[in-house]
Amino acid sequence: MSDALLTELRAALGKEAVITDADVTSGYSRDMMPLAPVGTPLAVVLPVDTEGVRAVVRACYEAGVPIVPRGAGSGLSGAANAIDGCVVLVLTKLNEIVEIDPGNRLAVVQPGVVNLDFRGAVEKHGLFYPPDPSSYDWCTIGGNLATNAGGLCCVKYGVTTDSVLGLEVVLADGEILNTGRRTVKGVAGYDLTKLFIGSEGTLGVITKATLALRPLPQAPGTFVAGFSSTEAAGEAVARVVSEGLVPSLMEIMDATSIKASEAYLKTDLGTGSDCQALLLCQSDSGGEVARRELAALEQICTDCGADMVYATDDIAEGNMLLQARRVVLTALEHYGIWLTDDVCVPRTRIAELIAGCDRISREVGLRIAVVGHAGDGNMHPTIVYQPDSPDEFARAQQAFDDILAVGLELGGTVTGEHGVGKIKREWLEKEIGPVGMRVHREIKNALDPTGVFNPGSMFSPS
Known part of the structure; x- marks a missing residue:
């Protein structure tokens, strides 16, 4: 059966698009999550168009061989990890920006387009694609869609699903389903687009x-505030939300993250040795509106006891401050291998989550750094x-699970943007409980009755 399937795949895609060399396939077998199990695939296939994807799906469906779709492999949940005997369906060669329609402010893209490349392409038309995961310089749009990825701009612009109008999807039997529309509004039928996203x-x-x-936003102004306690920083976040301010970005870093970034960048963020939390905000409203937003943020942070506040409209300086947030994971590699978690809690309980992570760090005897999107409560304890x-x-595995438990206890969710995966x-x-799981499995069985698509990811078949 395996030989027959490989022969069929090579006939459909060409010999070079079907890889079985174990030294090569191992590089496509897992994402960036070290905890997730990984198997040995039968083959890795790289189609170049939708018809190639359909051919792979049909052949695997008929042979009863599981398919694991994959983008760039930047995920952090193991959702793209191979299982034994599967075909890893790599979509990076479907990398065309099919259309940019400035008049209707939309674009049509294939899944292999890199997020940053797409953002750069639409900027030439004075337009903006908001989702910006931390791996935006190499992650693909298809992977962003599959995990409903977020990023630093979620507080104002939402996650990936908030920027999607419609999809073209190859179903388990090889048929093509088109969901959604090109119009701004549309409520015909079930929202199948959101069903497939994530x-x-x-x-x-x-x-x-x-x-x-x-529309392309204005160049952002940047504001930072340092606090001698995480509770004060948490209070500031809650005040920002309750007073109706919507910065384009609002990030938080704990003391461990601050020190790691400063050491890596060989710079001083001006927070002082007693700083326990740094709040980093931007406003892309432009002009006087942005100045008022930054002034309001400064007043709130000062009222909440910030020891340091600083605002700038200098783009280079703002980028430098933002870089301190973006390099945290890389900076932590100086101390060892990192394992990043992903929990989202009510914004009023961010300080409690950070305190919980500090407690867990002491219990397991390992360094835990916390950074996250304060604007929506999505934290990344690492x-x-x-x-x-x-x-x-x-002990790292134990800490990972303990953090998830704290997140649920605080009324949160076990994943804000990385996904469930494996x-x-x-x-x-x-x-979500037994009823939620039953509905999930019924939807899965309706669309994928033989379980060909990514079995074992998100939940077990029964």
Whole structure:
């Protein structure tokens, strides 16, 4: 059966597009999450168009061989990890920006388009694509869609699903489903577009997306505030939300993150040795509106006890400050291997989550740095451990789960933007309960009755 399937795939895609060399396929077998299990694929295939994807899906469907769709591999949940005997369907060669329509402020793209490349292309038309995951310089639009990725701009512009008008999806039997529309409004039928976004390749393969664009925002002004306690920083975040301010970006860094970034960038953020939390905000409203927003942020932070406040409209200086937030994971590599978590809590409880992570850090004896999107409560506690220590790896795993438990206890969710994948399946069940799981499985069975798409990701078949 395997030989027959490989022969069929090579006939449909060409020999070079079907890879079976284990030294090569291993590089396509996992994403960036070290906790997730990984198997050995039968083959890795790289189609160049929708018809190639359909040919792969049909052949695997008929042979009963599972398919694991994959983009660039920047994910952090194991959702793109191979299972034994599967075909890894790599979509990076479907990388065409099919259309940019400035008049209707939309674009049509294939899944292999890199997020940053797409953002750069639409900027030439005076337009803006908001979703900006931290890996935006190499992650693909298809992967963003599959995980409903977020980013630093979520507080004002939302996550990926908020910028999607419609999809082209290859279903389990090889048929093509078109969802959504090109109009601003439209409520005909079920919202099938949102059903596939965030489904982690378990319901179908996205081969095209119609994306909503926005006018290019003004150059941002930047504001930072340092606090001697996380509670004061948390109070400031709650005040910003309750007073109706909507900055284009509002990030938080704890003391461990601040020190790591400063060491990596060889710079001083001006926070002082006693700083326990740094709030970093931007306003892209432009002109007097932005100045008023930044002034209001400064007043709130001062009222909440900030020890340091600073605002600038200098683009280079603002980018430098933002870079301190973006390099945290890279900076932590100086101390060991990192394992980043992803929990979202009510914005009024951010300080409690950071305190919980500090407690867990002491309990497991490992460094835990917390950064996150304060504007929407999505935090990324990151555990650092030594790669050659099985004991530290086990403690890192324990800390990962303990953080998820704290997130749920605080009324949050076990994933804000990275997805469930193969590492949080039991946590999904804890969060949504048996009725929620039953509905998930019924939807899965309706669209993928033989379970060909990414089995074992998000939840077990039964």
